[in-house]
Amino acid sequence: MHRPKAQAAALLSSPEDTEQQFYEALQGADLDRLMEVWADEDEVSCVHPGGPRVVGLGAIRAAFEAVFQQGAIAVHPERVRRMVSGDTAIHQxxxxxxVQGAEGQQSAWVISTNVYLKTAMGWRMVVHHASPGTAHDIQEVVEEPATLH
Incomplete structure (x- = not known):
């Protein structure tokens, strides 16, 4: 379902709203909805796992169009780490x-960094960088804070 831009802006009132729409669009292979989350900036970029850096809205649209020819992506964001500074949000x-394999449905892992900017049209994605992961990546190495309060 295509949404008017004004309605999409109202739905993208936080980085979390934008991220939710991004993953729902991937799950539904909805190219128009997916493109609504991107900022209208020349330098927006996307890296698919194992792929090159794709820069610009037209190139990003073409890259996702090619991905969606294989169908929807059964992707589920987990263990999101968020950092916000002013009008910028970074989500890891x-x-x-x-994925369907010879042994039935299995989980594959991808580690992504999503960067959002607050714009006049609400929060918009400016970078999606995805790298192949492994089942080992389910574990995190987290440094304990050095300062005691």
Whole structure:
């Protein structure tokens, strides 16, 4: 379902709203909805797991159009770490992707960084960088804070 831009802006009132729409669009292979989350900036970029850096809205649209020719992506964001500074939000996401293999449905893992900017049209994605992961990546190495309060 295509949404008017004004309605999409109202739905993208936080980085979390934008991220939710991004993953729902991937799950539904909805190219128009997916493109609504991107900022209208020349330097927006996307890296698919194992792929090159794709820069610009037209190139990003073409890249996702090619991905969606294989169908929807059963991707589920997990273990999201969020950092916000002013009008910029950075989310580090462990993505669980369900894939059909010889042994039935299995989970594959992708580690992504999503960067959002607050714009006049609400929060918009400016970078999606995804790298192949492994089941080992379910574990996190977290440094304990050095300062005691």
């Amino acid at each position: 996401v462990l993505e669980r992707v369900l």
